[in-house]
Amino acid sequence: MSTRTTSKQREVLGVSALRPDGLAKTQGTFSFSSDYTADNMLWGATLRSPHPYARIISIDISEAIKIDGVETVLLASDVPGKLTYGLIASDQPVFASEFVRYMGEPIAAVAADHPETCRRALDAIVVHYEVLKPLTSIEDALNPNTPSIHPDGNVFRHQHILHGDANATGDIVVEGEYEIGMQDQAFLGLEAALAYPDSDGSGIELVVATQWLHEDQKQIADCLAMPKEKVRLQLGGVGGAFGAREDISLQVHTCLLALRTGRPVKMQYTREESFFGHVHRHPGVISLKHHVTNEGRIVKIEGTMKLDGGAYASTSSAVLINGVTHIQGPYKCPNAVFDGYAVRTNNPPCGAMRGFGVVQACFAHEGQMDKIAKAVGKSPVEVRLLNAMEKGDTLITGQPVESVAPVARCIRETDALPLPEPLSLSAGTMELPGGSGRTSELHNIKRGIGWGVSIKNLMYSEGFDDSAEARCTLGDGVATLKFATAEVGQGFVVLAQQIARTVLGVDVVVLDRIDTNIGSAGSTSASRQTWMSGGAVDGACRLVRERLFEHVAHMHGLDPLQLIIEDTDIVDTMGPLRISVSEASKGVKITQTFLHQHRKTEELDENGQGNCHVAFAFVAHRAVVDVDVELGLVKVVQIATAQDVGRSLNPLALLGQIEGGIAQGLGLAVMEEIIMQNGIVKNPSFTDYLLPTALDAPDVLFIPIEEPDPQAPLGAKGVGEPPCISVTPAIVAAIRDATGIDLKRTPVRPQDICL
Amino acid sequence: MSTSSEIYSLRVNGTDQHVKDAWIGESLLYVLRERLGFMGSKGACEQGECGSCTVLINNDAVCSCLVMAASAIDTDIITVEGLAPSESPNDIQQAFVAEGAVQCGFCTPGLIVAVHHLLETNSSPSEIEVKEALSGNICRCTGYGRIFSAVQLVISQREKSIS
Amino acid sequence: MTIFSPRSLTEALQVLNEHPAARLLAGGTDTMVEINFRHFEPSDIISLRHVQELQVFETLSTGYRLGAAIPYKQFENGSFSHVSGALSEASRTVGSPQIRATGTIGGNLGTCSPAGDTLPVLSALDAQIELSSINGIRMLSIHDFMLGVKRNARVSNEIITAIHIPKINGFQGYAKVGVRNAMVISIASACLIHNMDKSHIALALGAVGPTIIRCRTAEKWLTQNADLSTSTALTTEVIEEFGRLAASEALPITDHRSTAEYRKHAVGVLAQRLLKRAMK
Numbered sequence A: 001m002s003t004r005t006t007s008k009q010r011e012v013l014g015v016s017a018l019r020p021d022g023l024a025k026t027q028g029t030f031s032f033s034s035d036y037t038a039d040n041m042l043w044g045a046t047l048r049s050p051h052p053y054a055r056i057i058s059i060d061i062s063e064a065i066k067i068d069g070v071e072t073v074l075l076a077s078d079v080p081g082k083l084t085y086g087l088i089a090s091d092q093p094v095f096a097s098e099f100v101r102y103m104g105e106p107i108a109a110v111a112a113d114h115p116e117t118c119r120r121a122l123d124a125i126v127v128h129y130e131v132l133k134p135l136t137s138i139e140d141a142l143n144p145n146t147p148s149i150h151p152d153g154n155v156f157r158h159q160h161i162l163h164g165d166a167n168a169t170g171d172i173v174v175e176g177e178y179e180i181g182m183q184d185q186a187f188l189g190l191e192a193a194l195a196y197p198d199s200d201g202s203g204i205e206l207v208v209a210t211q212w213l214h215e216d217q218k219q220i221a222d223c224l225a226m227p228k229e230k231v232r233l234q235l236g237g238v239g240g241a242f243g244a245r246e247d248i249s250l251q252v253h254t255c256l257l258a259l260r261t262g263r264p265v266k267m268q269y270t271r272e273e274s275f276f277g278h279v280h281r282h283p284g285v286i287s288l289k290h291h292v293t294n295e296g297r298i299v300k301i302e303g304t305m306k307l308d309g310g311a312y313a314s315t316s317s318a319v320l321i322n323g324v325t326h327i328q329g330p331y332k333c334p335n336a337v338f339d340g341y342a343v344r345t346n347n348p349p350c351g352a353m354r355g356f357g358v359v360q361a362c363f364a365h366e367g368q369m370d371k372i373a374k375a376v377g378k379s380p381v382e383v384r385l386l387n388a389m390e391k392g393d394t395l396i397t398g399q400p401v402e403s404v405a406p407v408a409r410c411i412r413e414t415d416a417l418p419l420p421e422p423l424s425l426s427a428g429t430m431e432l433p434g435g436s437g438r439t440s441e442l443h444n445i446k447r448g449i450g451w452g453v454s455i456k457n458l459m460y461s462e463g464f465d466d467s468a469e470a471r472c473t474l475g476d477g478v479a480t481l482k483f484a485t486a487e488v489g490q491g492f493v494v495l496a497q498q499i500a501r502t503v504l505g506v507d508v509v510v511l512d513r514i515d516t517n518i519g520s521a522g523s524t525s526a527s528r529q530t531w532m533s534g535g536a537v538d539g540a541c542r543l544v545r546e547r548l549f550e551h552v553a554h555m556h557g558l559d560p561l562q563l564i565i566e567d568t569d570i571v572d573t574m575g576p577l578r579i580s581v582s583e584a585s586k587g588v589k590i591t592q593t594f595l596h597q598h599r600k601t602e603e604l605d606e607n608g609q610g611n612c613h614v615a616f617a618f619v620a621h622r623a624v625v626d627v628d629v630e631l632g633l634v635k636v637v638q639i640a641t642a643q644d645v646g647r648s649l650n651p652l653a654l655l656g657q658i659e660g661g662i663a664q665g666l667g668l669a670v671m672e673e674i675i676m677q678n679g680i681v682k683n684p685s686f687t688d689y690l691l692p693t694a695l696d697a698p699d700v701l702f703i704p705i706e707e708p709d710p711q712a713p714l715g716a717k718g719v720g721e722p723p724c725i726s727v728t729p730a731i732v733a734a735i736r737d738a739t740g741i742d743l744k745r746t747p748v749r750p751q752d753i754c755l
Numbered sequence B: 001m002s003t004s005s006e007i008y009s010l011r012v013n014g015t016d017q018h019v020k021d022a023w024i025g026e027s028l029l030y031v032l033r034e035r036l037g038f039m040g041s042k043g044a045c046e047q048g049e050c051g052s053c054t055v056l057i058n059n060d061a062v063c064s065c066l067v068m069a070a071s072a073i074d075t076d077i078i079t080v081e082g083l084a085p086s087e088s089p090n091d092i093q094q095a096f097v098a099e100g101a102v103q104c105g106f107c108t109p110g111l112i113v114a115v116h117h118l119l120e121t122n123s124s125p126s127e128i129e130v131k132e133a134l135s136g137n138i139c140r141c142t143g144y145g146r147i148f149s150a151v152q153l154v155i156s157q158r159e160k161s162i163s
Numbered sequence C: 001m002t003i004f005s006p007r008s009l010t011e012a013l014q015v016l017n018e019h020p021a022a023r024l025l026a027g028g029t030d031t032m033v034e035i036n037f038r039h040f041e042p043s044d045i046i047s048l049r050h051v052q053e054l055q056v057f058e059t060l061s062t063g064y065r066l067g068a069a070i071p072y073k074q075f076e077n078g079s080f081s082h083v084s085g086a087l088s089e090a091s092r093t094v095g096s097p098q099i100r101a102t103g104t105i106g107g108n109l110g111t112c113s114p115a116g117d118t119l120p121v122l123s124a125l126d127a128q129i130e131l132s133s134i135n136g137i138r139m140l141s142i143h144d145f146m147l148g149v150k151r152n153a154r155v156s157n158e159i160i161t162a163i164h165i166p167k168i169n170g171f172q173g174y175a176k177v178g179v180r181n182a183m184v185i186s187i188a189s190a191c192l193i194h195n196m197d198k199s200h201i202a203l204a205l206g207a208v209g210p211t212i213i214r215c216r217t218a219e220k221w222l223t224q225n226a227d228l229s230t231s232t233a234l235t236t237e238v239i240e241e242f243g244r245l246a247a248s249e250a251l252p253i254t255d256h257r258s259t260a261e262y263r264k265h266a267v268g269v270l271a272q273r274l275l276k277r278a279m280k
Ligand SMILES: Cc1cc2nc3c(=O)[nH]c(=O)nc-3n(C[C@H](O)[C@H](O)[C@H](O)COP(=O)(O)OP(=O)(O)OC[C@H]3O[C@@H](n4cnc5c(N)ncnc54)[C@H](O)[C@@H]3O)c2cc1C
Pocket: B047, B048, B049, B066, C023, C024, C025, C026, C027, C028, C029, C030, C031, C032, C033, C048, C068, C069, C093, C094, C095, C096, C099, C102, C103, C104, C105, C106, C107, C108, C109, C110, C111, C115, C116, C117, C118, C154, C158, C159, C160, C161, C183, C184, C185, C186
């Protein structure tokens, strides 16, 4: 839907500029972290626990170390520094030594001359376990009588929210229970890193695919007992992230192996190992009770959200806060009593994934909105418009939504998008639910329509001291940018170039290597890099421009404040001077560094009150599905969406985020789930963890809502997360609409529909 | 590794490549990447489910992770590197960039090979034929929309250049 | 540990006879997954890639002889898609285009998974499996060939050289349930073959038992309760009873892909739908 600019426009902000790394990626010459090799390199591999919960009685590595080609085997006792790591709480062992607390927990690492030698060495390590009964249910974890499975206890966080009048009541009460399955980020580029030890062993260089170089650097340095500056990180090409690369996976292990052997060591997970090696989206259960007026206005919400954080803390406490503080959805809600819990179990650790707690909240509040609509006899659109949040409304945390809040507009513009044609009589089997399986015929199909609308916070919350740094150098008409912002596929590399072209009037923008030789850019997550690193690049370029203006003004005896950039020229607004930027910057070298910080946020008090978030974005989704009701098979036909983006900086890249997010939300709605049984992961492979294919992709109609946010450095809001949030409830609502079944859980399985 | 035994040669992008001391279980994907330096083919599942490793063998698009390298003797293997010289990318590669079909890019080389193969065998596939032909190539970033656009762009450009 | 690449069937059979523990490698789509996931440690391998005899297709007076190493794509919509509608439909559901370019029916038989997509078709067609060794050829009914979960009657010095299937006058169809629109392992499948000349309908179910299930009870009941010499529409009662009987013959399990209840339900639905497609 959005228009593309194909003329020879300058690739400035607002234009669909093309990625600088695009061609190399199509040719296979772009280097992903897994593509790095080194002379004399060894391979590393990890021994993982087959049990979700067990006491380690003994570990015997003697046979493994004897294998020809095996260079070293490392255990917890070989970790020189801190024995644990973690993003928020440092509670996860580098290697398990006393207990293993989830299936797949690392116990040892080996380095050898060939991946197969590594695997044989892993086979030869003998671990004796006393297998313990795993703690796998949220309810058991919340039960104070359940013994703790970790010294830090079984509850990561409880957050109570009390807002307005706890005793307020409505005319009608609408109740619902909702359940969300465990989703995997399933980026395609598997975890990989290559570590080069310094020849004297006093430092290390690590090429790694990560979302946050500096956080990795800090955690690795602590575990290696090295000063931070001795641990130098370089971003290896990142094959997608979606939250799964925010935590440490193989970083510390690779460095340890390299330091021990004195040789470069490469580690690369298999897909199966990747399922064990990174955190997942929290599964959870949410109960909600809405008090509404006869007309359908929300008076109060009550309820609980319980998230299973798995064995280690990761970001569970932050995910929980995001969940509970968004539980009202993008709707006015004067009163609330709500409790959220994130618990520890012997399931795989859960943490960041695109949408970060809000996906879970949204699935529940949108289910409720449809129930409210039904209870008061309104359409899903009417009831949402009636309650739609506006600028100045408050969250149930008491925080006012001060930025642009075009909720009603998102809904209306989505509603105005055309619905798909009805299924034609000639529809081929590939267009029906069941696809190539040829299960369905036209008369087996029912069509349904459903809605989802959401609010998503942007950036980090709860007083986190968040910043991003960037450096710009201008000389001879060429701008060079340096930042540590992880490019994970989202396209910051092209945005950074667009900013520099716009601010400085240059066309050639060189990107320096992405590494730790500059201050942190923070994580590529929380929809924050356009705002944060974009703000930093913008700030650095503006400082350079000031210096350039001073330089030109000095040469020509003008006041620098008279000068502006017009296209690729510097122009005197009060006189005749016009000089191209390349000309003006000939022989000069101006370098400026800028640290961008967003406004401060607060922690929540004991009633969950406080201005804990920075900013918000909104989105509406309308889903159309075809369902083979008798077999329970679903085909998502079309997704229409309007999203509050502030300002569209690159329409093509924006559309890519929208369509990509929708596919991930579709996955959570109808096929993607890590299946757990007593702490055992049953489907750690792409054969059984199903991702949407080209034949599952719906048509997407998209309208960007452009109301520039005055608080955002470029007027643009983050766009990465909202696309995947309300699309899941919209699809599930459409299935409910087609079948009349009150589906409580996502993903929806065939048997949920037809049995 | 110590149990290595195999010596054979593979014809990759028209050139004979000698492989020695290989372990018999090595996949073509592994040999291409780790022994012969063709890093364009990517591995994301090693079980045929993602298509990132797609190469052409005797003009069939296949998953190189599922080909035992030592069994691929006397075949013509074409990798993404062999589709076009690096200084002059082909129309499919250019269309992928122009239409925004590349995000993280990990799926991209496999898709380029799959699209190349599709258009070699069917120069004007319908929308649904394109989807079916690409159903073995998982892309986690794009949701496929821009990829379909890129394929359509190539089809229409080629049609135009013929007429 | 050696890989052999014989250039003829005779050579292949000789090598196999000398190395009876060797693993035959056709398309490799099952074997390489086993190796990559370390479920199988390769020692001797006999690659069938260059054995031309296994690629041969022949039209016989009563039917067809399909070389065991012909890849799926040839049956899906390639040169041999006319030999059996059901085989063509089943072939099209196997994995992805990349898998279908290499995977073979011989490999499907060799693996003998209850979810193997061509197996219900071969069962419903009463296919004959041609097994060759240096001692000669033996023909085995598909029903005697499939023994259980990933178990078959091939002995170690034999190669599956071909599959013989009859020419059928009447409808044939295959349907498979998976939760994704492409590239998915079957969670329940069914093949129905209507042989009008013999006034018979055959129904075989996949992924709902240790091996493929032929629904003898449902078939027999249908023969007694419907005229199968033509393809005239049947009553709803007949169709529903056929589905019910078929479902009752299924012996599904619950695993991470689906539940036993759903699988039973699904094959019942598929049986009804295929019967309706056949009789209209
Ligand atoms: C991503 C993916 C998706 C898949 N999807 C499906 C699907 O949807 N449906 C389905 O049915 N299968 C599926 N499979 C499984 C597989 O593709 C099929 O079973 C295929 O038929 C195997 O054939 P092959 O030639 O590749 O087998 P190979 O791996 O070469 O052989 C398989 C077994 O058969 C033996 N064998 C092969 N040929 C002969 C012969 N001529 N004589 C004796 N023994 C022989 C081998 O020794 C081995 O034990 C999938 C596999 C993958 C990787």
